[in-house]
Amino acid sequence: MRYASIPPGYLTTQLAAKACGVEPATIRDWVRRGLLQRAAGSSRHPLYLVDAVTAAKVTAKPTRPGQRATR
Template identity: 75%
Template sequence: MQYTSLPPGYLTTTLAAQAAGVQPATIRDWVRRGILHRAGGSTRHPIYTVDAVTTAQTAAKPNRPGQRAHR
């Protein structure tokens, strides 16, 4: 299901990734880790608020054992 139009201030996973400058997999990882919360949509096609994405982008991310450092 593709959204033909979203309410103002909401983003799909792809649009959220573009806005944050990351890959869509990173957005899904943030959700799984509790850094970003869905604002609606369905399980397969979630939507997020712009404010939640920008907050998640600037949030401190805990390191996981074995995770490579970004340079």
């Protein structure tokens, strides 16, 4: 399901990734890790609140052994 128009205040996975300067896989990873919650849409085509996406972007990400350091 592609959206004909996205409700105001929501972003698709692609738009959220573009807004954060990351890949869509990173947005899906943030959801899997509990840093970002789906707000609407379906499991295959979720929508995220703009405020939640910007909050997830600035949230300190946990590090794992062997993970590359960022900035």
